[in-house]
Amino acid sequence: xxxxxxxxxxxxxxxxxxxxxxxxxxxxxxxxxxxxxxxxxxxxxxxxxxxxxxxxxxxxxxxxxxxxxxxxxxxxxxxxxxxxxxxxxxxxxxxxxxxxxxxxxxxxx
Amino acid sequence: xxxxxxxxxxxxxxxxxxxxxxxxxxxxxxxxxxxxxxxxxxxxxxxxxxxxxxxxxxxxxxxxxxxxxxxxxxxxxxxxxxxxxxxxxxxxxxxxxxxxxxxxxxxxxxx
Numbered sequence: 101x102x103x104x105x106x107x108x109x110x111x112x113x114x115x116x117x118x119x120x121x122x123x124x125x126x127x128x129x130x131x132x133x134x135x136x137x138x139x140x141x142x143x144x145x146x147x148x149x150x151x152x153x154x155x156x157x158x159x160x161x162x163x164x165x166x167x168x169x170x171x172x173x174x175x176x177x178x179x180x181x182x183x184x185x186x187x188x189x190x191x192x193x194x195x196x197x198x199x200x201x202x203x204x205x206x207x208x209x
Numbered sequence: 210x211x212x213x214x215x216x217x218x219x220x221x222x223x224x225x226x227x228x229x230x231x232x233x234x235x236x237x238x239x240x241x242x243x244x245x246x247x248x249x250x251x252x253x254x255x256x257x258x259x260x261x262x263x264x265x266x267x268x269x270x271x272x273x274x275x276x277x278x279x280x281x282x283x284x285x286x287x288x289x290x291x292x293x294x295x296x297x298x299x300x301x302x303x304x305x306x307x308x309x310x311x312x313x314x315x316x317x318x319x320x
Contacts, residue, residue, distance in 0.1 A: 104252070130306055131306065133308055133309075135309075140314075140316075141313075141314070142299055142311035142312060142313055142314045143253070143299075143309075143311055144311070145308040145309070145310070148307075148308060187252065187253070189253075189309075191306050194306070195241050195243075195258050195260060195266075195306065196255060196258070196268070197243075197255070197306075197309060198255065199245075199252040199253040199254075200252050201250070201251055201252040202252060
């Protein structure tokens, strides 16, 4: 079967660093994506990993270990506007991308 | 630049009524098109995808159907809605297997 697991909720303080983990078990793997989704809105693309290692993009970084079926999204210098859900998604091959249930991040002052 | 638009944004429908959600993409040719559904507190569920005009792949057995009458138009339909069809419907596009670009979403409430 296909399974993507991530924590349901996390809380962090403004200015801090937070790491959101994602583990996956899929029948195929052709890349892992992270999306941000504010309440009531559509998801927007944050990052993409297809090889092992760290990808950095401004305040956001994403890490992948294919052998462990593991990824994390690191958010630095948290801002109130970072309060949102963060979705881990895996392209399982071809045109199929499956999503985890998302992690709701609350940033407090 | 590429844009994606879907409508209507919100709709409330009685059980047993029909449904039609429409999605159009501009600024790109031959995109892959997708319909996802997001139930409250749950992840996005892939419903349909299409790699070309008239080509539809269904991922989940249900009372929904999809059609792609033109290259950049994707339609989600139902003849008779069920309570369980309530949710947030998202149209998306990409090229190859790259990141997905989502429309604004359509929130459906079936009563």
